[in-house]
Amino acid sequence: MLTDLHVHLRPDDLDRTAAEHFTAENAERYVETARERGVGYLGVSEHIYRFEQGLRIWDHPFWRENGQDDLDRYCDFVRDETELRLGIEADFVPGREDRTANVIEDYEFDYVLGSVHFLGSETVDMRGEWDVWGSRPDPDSVWRRYFETLGEAARSGLFDVLSHPDLVKLWGDGAPRPERDLRHFYDLAMDGIADSDVAIEVSTAGLRKPVREIYPAPAFLEMCVEAGKPIALSSDAHVADDLAYGYDHATELLESLGVDRIATFDHRRRTLEPLG
Ligand SMILES: [Zn+2]
């Protein structure tokens, strides 16, 4: 079994509308591409901040700008007009755990991905106004905050999968990087991860970013595997052609760590399937 459960039906740009992309034809393109590439479990997971309902969680200006679509309509569309599994990519917003749970529980998702994109009001994965690197901070403090927040996200119990677990590295040499052994930072997340029942995403999206590496780094993945965490495999595709992108590299990495099963979800119940 190969899976792709971290998938978006449209690119992140504001002008890519739901009306244009949440269509049976577009969904069918994804289904066909997945079939061609041997992906047996396919789901979509749009960003929660692109829905009006996301504003019940957080009224950050970026969320206000993006929160234009209706979550009910998205869920009905995926269930009624496509063969796709229904997921959501929810941000971990510290202090807003109850609000996040309230929104998530209003819907019958197959799975909920948990992502750390924001540290305070700043983002680790976007250039521009909210870029955490804009104020030239000390890289150690950004990496420390990122991995502490990731551990809290795991511990919150809100999520079935922890997405792109070392997203903070995505700019590669395009952002300052700590000089010390990165395992020091991974360790900051490990207590929360070890205490949780969350699956760890292996995402090939990093191969398409400036860092040109799978998320997470092998050393971090190894720590998660040793802690007994299940693995979920995804591409974070935003167009059909990126589905299962670079999976040869991902399966090689997983096999090298002795991982032979990957997670699928049905109404938030996890099953492990043989990898490959
Ligand atoms: Zn993300």
Ligand SMILES: [Zn+2]
């Ligand atoms: Zn995503």
